[in-house]
Amino acid sequence: MKSDDKAVRYDPFEIEQREWKQRQTKERLKQMLTIASPIFLLLLWEFLSRTGMIDIRFFPPPSAIVSTFFGMISSGEMAGHIGVSLYRIFAGFLLGVIPGIVIGLLMGLYSPIRHFVSPIVMALMPIPTLALLPIIIILFGIGDLSKVITIAGSVFFPVVINTAAGVINIDSIYLDVAKNYGAGKMDFFMKIALPGAMPVMLEGIQMGQAIALLTIVAAEMMGATSGIGYLIWVSYKAFLLQEMYVGLILISFFGYLFSLLLRGIQKKMLPWR
Amino acid sequence: MGRKAKIIIRNLTKAFYKKQGSVTALDDINLTIDDGEFVCIVGPSGCGKSTLLRILAGLENPSIGEFTIATDGEDRPLQSMVFQERGVIPWLTVEKNVEFGLKMRHLPKELIKERTAYYLKKTGLEKFSSLYPKELSGGMKQRVSIARAFANDPEILLMDEPFAALDEQNKFILQEELLSIWSETGKTILFITHSIDEALLLSDRILLMSSQPGRIIREIIVDMPRPRKIEDIRENPVMAGQFVEIWKHLQEEVQQSRREDG
Numbered sequence: 284m285k286s287d288d289k290a291v292r293y294d295p296f297e298i299e300q301r302e303w304k305q306r307q308t309k310e311r312l313k314q315m316l317t318i319a320s321p322i323f324l325l326l327l328w329e330f331l332s333r334t335g336m337i338d339i340r341f342f343p344p345p346s347a348i349v350s351t352f353f354g355m356i357s358s359g360e361m362a363g364h365i366g367v368s369l370y371r372i373f374a375g376f377l378l379g380v381i382p383g384i385v386i387g388l389l390m391g392l393y394s395p396i397r398h399f400v401s402p403i404v405m406a407l408m409p410i411p412t413l414a415l416l417p418i419i420i421i422l423f424g425i426g427d428l429s430k431v432i433t434i435a436g437s438v439f440f441p442v443v444i445n446t447a448a449g450v451i452n453i454d455s456i457y458l459d460v461a462k463n464y465g466a467g468k469m470d471f472f473m474k475i476a477l478p479g480a481m482p483v484m485l486e487g488i489q490m491g492q493a494i495a496l497l498t499i500v501a502a503e504m505m506g507a508t509s510g511i512g513y514l515i516w517v518s519y520k521a522f523l524l525q526e527m528y529v530g531l532i533l534i535s536f537f538g539y540l541f542s543l544l545l546r547g548i549q550k551k552m553l554p555w556r
Numbered sequence: 557m558g559r560k561a562k563i564i565i566r567n568l569t570k571a572f573y574k575k576q577g578s579v580t581a582l583d584d585i586n587l588t589i590d591d592g593e594f595v596c597i598v599g600p601s602g603c604g605k606s607t608l609l610r611i612l613a614g615l616e617n618p619s620i621g622e623f624t625i626a627t628d629g630e631d632r633p634l635q636s637m638v639f640q641e642r643g644v645i646p647w648l649t650v651e652k653n654v655e656f657g658l659k660m661r662h663l664p665k666e667l668i669k670e671r672t673a674y675y676l677k678k679t680g681l682e683k684f685s686s687l688y689p690k691e692l693s694g695g696m697k698q699r700v701s702i703a704r705a706f707a708n709d710p711e712i713l714l715m716d717e718p719f720a721a722l723d724e725q726n727k728f729i730l731q732e733e734l735l736s737i738w739s740e741t742g743k744t745i746l747f748i749t750h751s752i753d754e755a756l757l758l759s760d761r762i763l764l765m766s767s768q769p770g771r772i773i774r775e776i777i778v779d780m781p782r783p784r785k786i787e788d789i790r791e792n793p794v795m796a797g798q799f800v801e802i803w804k805h806l807q808e809e810v811q812q813s814r815r816e817d818g
Contacts, residue, residue: 459639461660463636481647
């Protein structure tokens with residue numbers, strides 16, 4: 284961009300190549316920053332904790348948390364908690380997502396259904412499912428089912444709303460194309476409505492996934508005898524903060540993992556984007 | 557010209573009702589288009605030419621009046637529309653887009669394959685058949701739209717400013733390709749445009765429309781021999797005269813309806 288007189292004599296490709304290289308370096312730098320930031324945070328934490336600048340009782344150094352984690356794994360108590368939480372998350376997630384998709388599609392496709400169902404959805408959505416946990420426990424017991432239901436209830440809303448919005452917001456020209464070329468009901472659904480709604484729908488599922496993790500921890504803290512949330516809660520009550528942190532980091536890890544997984548699925552399912 | 561009528565439109569009126577000020581988009585349209593004819597409708601924006609096309613395409617109902625599209629009794633759809641560039645479905649590959657109409661009619665697999673392949677080849681899309689539209693240029697996307705309509709083998713083709721979004725060079729290339737497919741298939745085409753050059757190059761007959769109420773106010777026969785080239789149209793004095801005539805008409809119409817949107 285600069286009007287550098289000397290540059291005119293250079294080979295234009297060389298100049299462009301240099302600029303390209305600069306851009307590449309910048310890109311790599313950004314990637315490095317992304318990787319570096321969590322590492323930096325952990326190192327800072329480790330340093331502050333070891334030097335006693337923050338209270339080691341409340342903020343044990345990450346290295347200590349890691350060794351506690353391995354200790355818990357080898358003692359065998361860990362696998363049980365992780366397993367039961369993952370089971371509840373998956374079951375609750377599916378139990379929320381599947382009806383969410385079905386009802387969302389019906390709402391998107393048939394406006395009478397939309398007009399009938401959407402006030403109900405709007406009215407129920409602001410109620411935190413967790414606030415209903417006492418009732419859910421009374422109805423479904425203290426076991427896995429009550430946790431699964433709680434998660435399903437939280438996951439359902441973003442999925443149903445996004446699915447309906449996804450169908451409604453399909454560009455009307457595709458509806459015209461389908462009509463003009465004589466698409467029947469089934470073909471319209473399979474070739475236009477479902478794929479057209481897919482991007483927004485998957486965003487809703489991604490949101491549901493995040494909410495599922497938030498919910499499981501809270502639900503297990505309030506009424507469970509196993510799971511990662513329970514682990515966090517009992518560790519906290521016994522003031523075993525290293526164990527508590529292990530639980531927190533596990534949740535963070537699974538949240539990240541699920542996000543990546545869903546992004547991967549999204550890419551696979553939307554090759555046209 | 558002694559050919560039989562393919563599209564007959566009788567006393568067709570379309571009004572749009574709104575609480576504040578209803579609009580007569582089309583006012584008593586009477587029109588006959590012959591089999592194999594290429595007719596362009598030219599008019600200012602908002603003159604109802606798109607509405608007329610949408611009615612023929614079955615996307616809208618007329619308020620009063622009727623139209624018929626003649627069939628020879630074969631199993632053919634009455635019409636297929638070439639939509640604007642946006643009408644190519646982004647989640648279907650080029651091939652799936654082209655076979656869309658045939659698939660919707662649940663024709664035998666071999667037939668679908670054969671016809672799709674034929675029009676993919678015809679429009680130069682063979683190499684791109686497994687790509688998604690996002691990977692195509694505007695001209696290529698429009699080829700998909702054209703191939704989709706022709707592959708469907710309808711009685712008539714309706715085209716809604718298909719080349720409006722293209723740059724000049726691409727436009728000429730596609731116009732020529734369209735003419736070549738048209739002369740090969742002998743289909744009746746009703747084509748909407750606001751480009752006078754395009755209308756003169758393509759049509760046997762140009763219909764000029766006025767706006768609000770939308771009426772067909774003039775008919776211009778373009779009898780220049782085919783195949784035509786854009787340079788011929790520019791050089792030919794008769795065509796130049798026709799260009800100016802249409803131009804003046806459009807100017808008047810635009811000035812008259814200035815209070816309306818552009």
